[in-house]
Amino acid sequence: MRMIKDTSPKALYIHIPFCVKRCNYCDFNSTVSASNTIDRYLDAVEREFETLKDRYLFHTVYIGGGTPTVLNESQLERLLDSAIHYGMVSDNTREFTVEANPATVTQAKARLLKDHLVNRISIGVQSFQEKHLKMLGRIHTGDDAKDTFALLRKAGFHNINVDLIFGCPGQTLNDWEKDLEVAIGLYPEHVSTYALTYEDDTPLARDLQNEVISNLDESVELEMYKTAITYGTDNGYNHYEISNFAKSGYECVHNNFYWKNLSYAGVGAGAFSFINGVRTAHEKNVLSYIDGILQNNDTTVFRERLPDAQSAAETVVMSLRLRKGVSNADFYERFGCKIDDRFRDQIGNLSREGLVSYEDEHLRLTEKGLFVADTVMAEFL
Amino acid sequence: MSTEHIRNFCIIAHIDHGKSTLADRLLEKTHTISSREFRHQMLDDMDLERERGITIKASAVALKLVRNGKEYQLNLIDTPGHVDFNYEVSRSLGACEGALLLVDSSQGVEAQTVANAYLAMEHNLTIIPVISKLDLPQSRPDEVLVEMEKTLGIDPHEALRVSAKTGEGVDAIFDAVIERIPPPKGIADAPLKALIFDSVYDEYRGVIIYLRIFDGSVKVGDEIYMMKTKSSFKVEEVGVFKPKMVVKDCLFAGEVGYCIANIKSLHDVKVGDTVTHNRERAAEALPGYRAPMPMVYCGVYPADNADFHLLREALERLSLNDSSFTFEPETSQALGFGFRCGFNINIVQTAPNVTYEILKTNKEVIRVDNPEKVPPVNEIEEFREPVVRASFVLPTEYVGTVMQFAEGRRGRYKSTDYLSEKRAILVYELPLAEIIFDFFDKMKSATRGYGTLDYDFIGYEPADLVKLDILVSEKRVDALSTIVHRKDAEIKGRKLVKKLKNEISRHLFEVVLQAAIGSRVIARESIRAIAKNVTAKCYGGDITRKRKLLEKQKEGKKRMKSVGNVEIPQKAFLSVLSVDE
Ligand SMILES: Nc1nc2c(ncn2[C@@H]2O[C@H](COP(=O)(O)OP(=O)(O)OP(=O)(O)O)[C@@H](O)[C@H]2O)c(=O)[nH]1
Ligand code: SF4
Ligand SMILES: [Mg+2]
Numbered sequence: 001m002r003m004i005k006d007t008s009p010k011a012l013y014i015h016i017p018f019c020v021k022r023c024n025y026c027d028f029n030s031t032v033s034a035s036n037t038i039d040r041y042l043d044a045v046e047r048e049f050e051t052l053k054d055r056y057l058f059h060t061v062y063i064g065g066g067t068p069t070v071l072n073e074s075q076l077e078r079l080l081d082s083a084i085h086y087g088m089v090s091d092n093t094r095e096f097t098v099e100a101n102p103a104t105v106t107q108a109k110a111r112l113l114k115d116h117l118v119n120r121i122s123i124g125v126q127s128f129q130e131k132h133l134k135m136l137g138r139i140h141t142g143d144d145a146k147d148t149f150a151l152l153r154k155a156g157f158h159n160i161n162v163d164l165i166f167g168c169p170g171q172t173l174n175d176w177e178k179d180l181e182v183a184i185g186l187y188p189e190h191v192s193t194y195a196l197t198y199e200d201d202t203p204l205a206r207d208l209q210n211e212v213i214s215n216l217d218e219s220v221e222l223e224m225y226k227t228a229i230t231y232g233t234d235n236g237y238n239h240y241e242i243s244n245f246a247k248s249g250y251e252c253v254h255n256n257f258y259w260k261n262l263s264y265a266g267v268g269a270g271a272f273s274f275i276n277g278v279r280t281a282h283e284k285n286v287l288s289y290i291d292g293i294l295q296n297n298d299t300t301v302f303r304e305r306l307p308d309a310q311s312a313a314e315t316v317v318m319s320l321r322l323r324k325g326v327s328n329a330d331f332y333e334r335f336g337c338k339i340d341d342r343f344r345d346q347i348g349n350l351s352r353e354g355l356v357s358y359e360d361e362h363l364r365l366t367e368k369g370l371f372v373a374d375t376v377m378a379e380f381l
Numbered sequence: 382m383s384t385e386h387i388r389n390f391c392i393i394a395h396i397d398h399g400k401s402t403l404a405d406r407l408l409e410k411t412h413t414i415s416s417r418e419f420r421h422q423m424l425d426d427m428d429l430e431r432e433r434g435i436t437i438k439a440s441a442v443a444l445k446l447v448r449n450g451k452e453y454q455l456n457l458i459d460t461p462g463h464v465d466f467n468y469e470v471s472r473s474l475g476a477c478e479g480a481l482l483l484v485d486s487s488q489g490v491e492a493q494t495v496a497n498a499y500l501a502m503e504h505n506l507t508i509i510p511v512i513s514k515l516d517l518p519q520s521r522p523d524e525v526l527v528e529m530e531k532t533l534g535i536d537p538h539e540a541l542r543v544s545a546k547t548g549e550g551v552d553a554i555f556d557a558v559i560e561r562i563p564p565p566k567g568i569a570d571a572p573l574k575a576l577i578f579d580s581v582y583d584e585y586r587g588v589i590i591y592l593r594i595f596d597g598s599v600k601v602g603d604e605i606y607m608m609k610t611k612s613s614f615k616v617e618e619v620g621v622f623k624p625k626m627v628v629k630d631c632l633f634a635g636e637v638g639y640c641i642a643n644i645k646s647l648h649d650v651k652v653g654d655t656v657t658h659n660r661e662r663a664a665e666a667l668p669g670y671r672a673p674m675p676m677v678y679c680g681v682y683p684a685d686n687a688d689f690h691l692l693r694e695a696l697e698r699l700s701l702n703d704s705s706f707t708f709e710p711e712t713s714q715a716l717g718f719g720f721r722c723g724f725n726i727n728i729v730q731t732a733p734n735v736t737y738e739i740l741k742t743n744k745e746v747i748r749v750d751n752p753e754k755v756p757p758v759n760e761i762e763e764f765r766e767p768v769v770r771a772s773f774v775l776p777t778e779y780v781g782t783v784m785q786f787a788e789g790r791r792g793r794y795k796s797t798d799y800l801s802e803k804r805a806i807l808v809y810e811l812p813l814a815e816i817i818f819d820f821f822d823k824m825k826s827a828t829r830g831y832g833t834l835d836y837d838f839i840g841y842e843p844a845d846l847v848k849l850d851i852l853v854s855e856k857r858v859d860a861l862s863t864i865v866h867r868k869d870a871e872i873k874g875r876k877l878v879k880k881l882k883n884e885i886s887r888h889l890f891e892v893v894l895q896a897a898i899g900s901r902v903i904a905r906e907s908i909r910a911i912a913k914n915v916t917a918k919c920y921g922g923d924i925t926r927k928r929k930l931l932e933k934q935k936e937g938k939k940r941m942k943s944v945g946n947v948e949i950p951q952k953a954f955l956s957v958l959s960v961d962e
Binding site for chain 2: 195221373375377378381
């Protein structure tokens with residue numbers, strides 16, 4: 001088998017692990033921290049930029065969290081300035097996304113973003129309905145979300161994503177349709193819809209365990225998912241990935257690197273990188289991360305180089321998320337064998353069940369397969 | 382050579398009453414092993430025994446002792462006390478003239494105390510009652526002596542009082558062994574007559590047989606002849622256990638020792654067989670023992686068919702070490718009841734079942750060790766099942782509970798006897814099938830640990846039995862078939878499919894579970910298909926998390942067997958046993 005190509009990362013992820021308050025379902029790397037900790041964190045991030053300077057040319061940069069917009073105006077300005085200063089972003093950067101949460105974006109922050117080459121915003125709306133927002137432990141109201149959207153539009157952003165969550169305890173199909181309607185009524189270029197998951201050690205999972213709340217029936221969740229697909233496609237969005245919808249030409253470029261299992265660099269606490277076939281992750285704890293970076297210690301807590309076979313399997317698993325699937329050409333180019341040779345048994349069994357199709361040298365999930373994607377993907381590992 | 386100085390004895394007791402500990406003390410006091418060599422429970426030499434602290438394989442050791450200026454050789458034969466090893470107890474007894482009947486003074490007479498004492502009496506052994514664990518605060522020796530007198534007719538004045546833990550009173554045991562147990566009565570110059578009371582397989586030496594010499598002698602170079610198997614071997618080495626094997630020139634009448642004779646497999650040796658000289662054969666064999674008939678079977682299948690040869694190797698190794706273990710590689714494999722084998726392979730084990738007898742309409746009688754082999758209903762004239770006589774020794778306050786429990790298991794009441802005001806022996810006849818699985822544990826918990834149980838096979842009896850089949854998505858799964866009483870069939874069938882519904886995880890399609898008797902379906906459940914299973918995106922490119930999630934999903938499939946497209950987990954095969962929960 002041949003060596004994996006694609007060595008130089010073209011995508012950069014920057015993690016800002018701070019929020020106003022932890023949401024009830026959250027198990028992302030995020031904390032509530034004092035302002036001076038954030039300052040020190042930015043020192044560390046800047047130090048990482050310095051190391052990356054002149055090494056790679058990033059086509060996409062994504063600042064995610066946490067809540068990047070929890071930074072105050074001067075902190076935000078500093079972060080964006082240094083990203084530009086160290087060449088992480090430039091006029092040539094194709095896509096520069098910043099995640100923003102409702103009730104944390106001021107006009108000044110919006111202008112800062114706009115003035116620092118940011119060309120895509122992803123808003124964590126989740127729902128427009130108070131009861132669900134409350135259940136999720138979000139800090140904002142539905143109106144806040146609409147206001148934030150409007151504010152960013154006015155600041156001149158022409159590529160905005162709205163994140164929505166479905167399957168909240170007590171949510172009805174009707175509730176969900178309303179959320180979709182409101183979201184689409186804002187005319188965002190991109191919409192992401194995720195089913196709520198109960199992650200271990202979150203308040204929501206505990207409530208579920210203690211039977212304070214109950215999860216939705218799977219069939220209702222399925223209906224909600226199907227509704228999202230119908231709404232999206234009926235309103236001119238392209239359902240290009242399991243959870244993502246975009247107006248033509250507005251598909252997220254950055255996430256595409258993950259989905260295709262291509263290289264990317266990561267900066268910040270807990271951030272993953274995948275460079276030269278080696279996957280690494282930074283220390284998750286914010287304070288340890290800051291100290292480690294600032295004292296020039298190695299903050300890598302995870303490192304793996306997958307054997308080609310496993311890498312091939314992961315590539316298929318990730319790429320199956322894309323509706324257009326995995327192309328044999330790409331697969332062959334990278335792994336030196338045909339996808340239908342490598343996964344003959346799986347493709348055979350799963351297509352007999354009508355869960356995947358292999359046509360025109362593309363392996364994809366069928367609609368039936370889409371709904372049980374995890375089960376299908378597990379077959380390839 | 383005279384046998385005047387030899388004594389052959391064993392220790393018999395209920396499980397955990399302290400045999401191995403007492404044996405250790407005896408070894409220590411006679412300096413049979415130096416304290417440097419001393420490990421606890423010297424006689425338990427199988428690894429399995431050490432792990433579980435239960436004695437399985439009878440072992441023998443020669444103790445040297447000087448009394449009144451005379452040197453004695455005391456041969457101690459250790460016996461297992463567990464309820465399932467009656468057969469092995471019996472074969473040790475055949476090699477002895479006397480037995481120490483050990484009773485834990487804090488527990489009193491228990492079911493196997495009674496069973497083993499009777500066995501010893503049947504073998505005409507001199508019994509030396511020993512009350513042990515006197516050091517325990519809850520020790521109640523006087524009450525226990527009354528119990529022994531009442532149940533076994535033992536004279537309380539004959540009993541020795543000891544603590545195997547502290548060694549107190551142990552010296553008196555030696556005196557009693559020398560004075561009360563008769564020396565073996567062998568004829569030194571008669572043709573060789575020796576009983577094989579055990580055998581083990583050693584990787585380097587081949588089979589080692591444990592012998593009790595009754596008449597004559599055996600030495601290196603002798604050509605020996607096994608009277609039952611009718612095979613002959615050349616003796617390479619003889620010796621005694623101290624407890625390590627110590628080579629001797631010759632074993633004489635009355636002695637206990639080992640013999641190595643280039644025997645390749647345990648199956649070439651029959652425990653209970655009589656060894657004699659090939660040239661000068663004994664006129665008749667010793668009584669020997671009835672070979673144990675495997676009564677309980679269970680299937681063992683590799684979870685991954687590719688591991689079939691590994692499983693076969695593991696089973697072959699096991700059978701080399703235990704001649705009562707038999708297996709048929711292609712079909713079902715027999716497993717001694719109660720053994721939990723440490724297979725280092727991923728296996729799927731089916732529920733154990735007893736061996737039935739079926740009288741067919743053509744008058745042929747067949748033995749059925751696997752429900753699969755039950756002939757069609759119209760060919761069955763009579764279905765018979767093994768029945769045991771079970772004795773429970775328990776505090777009187779639990780008699781009612783245990784009676785209720787035994788009756789729920791199709792038990793037939795026989796008798797109640799009182800050991801004392803507080804303890805009783807309750808006797809029931811029960812189908813073996815009703816007790817092979819959880820009976821013992823259930824009885825224990827119903828009596829808060831105070832009840833004990835011993836049982837003996839008494840014979841086959843006709844019963845109204847039927848084969849209950851399980852169909853998974855229309856396919857009959859042999860390994861899930863069971864034989865049940867007709868009156869329980871519907872309830873069991875219904876409970877079983879309910880249970881399986883919980884054990885089998887959801888698939889991408891609906892899985893239908895049915896219980897059937899012949900072609901009549903008596904219960905049905907279905908496991909609905911997975912409708913939706915899609916999780917969230919990968920944040921910050923953390924693909925490892927997604928992978929872990931999917932791998933966890935895969936991991937669960939390891940100990941599973943697929944039937945058609947349906948993955949059935951190991952637990953499901955055993956759920957047949959616990960439908961009542
Ligand atoms: N206090 C006290 N404990 C004892 C005495 N004798 C044995 N024990 C303990 O009783 C338990 C059982 O002793 P074992 O010698 O293993 O019993 P066993 O009869 O060989 O058991 P099996 O081989 O399983 O039948 C162990 O925990 C011993 O330490 C004694 O005289 N006093
Ligand atoms: S805003 Fe997002 S990252 Fe922050 S606590 Fe809520 S869910 Fe977690
Ligand atoms: Mg023992």
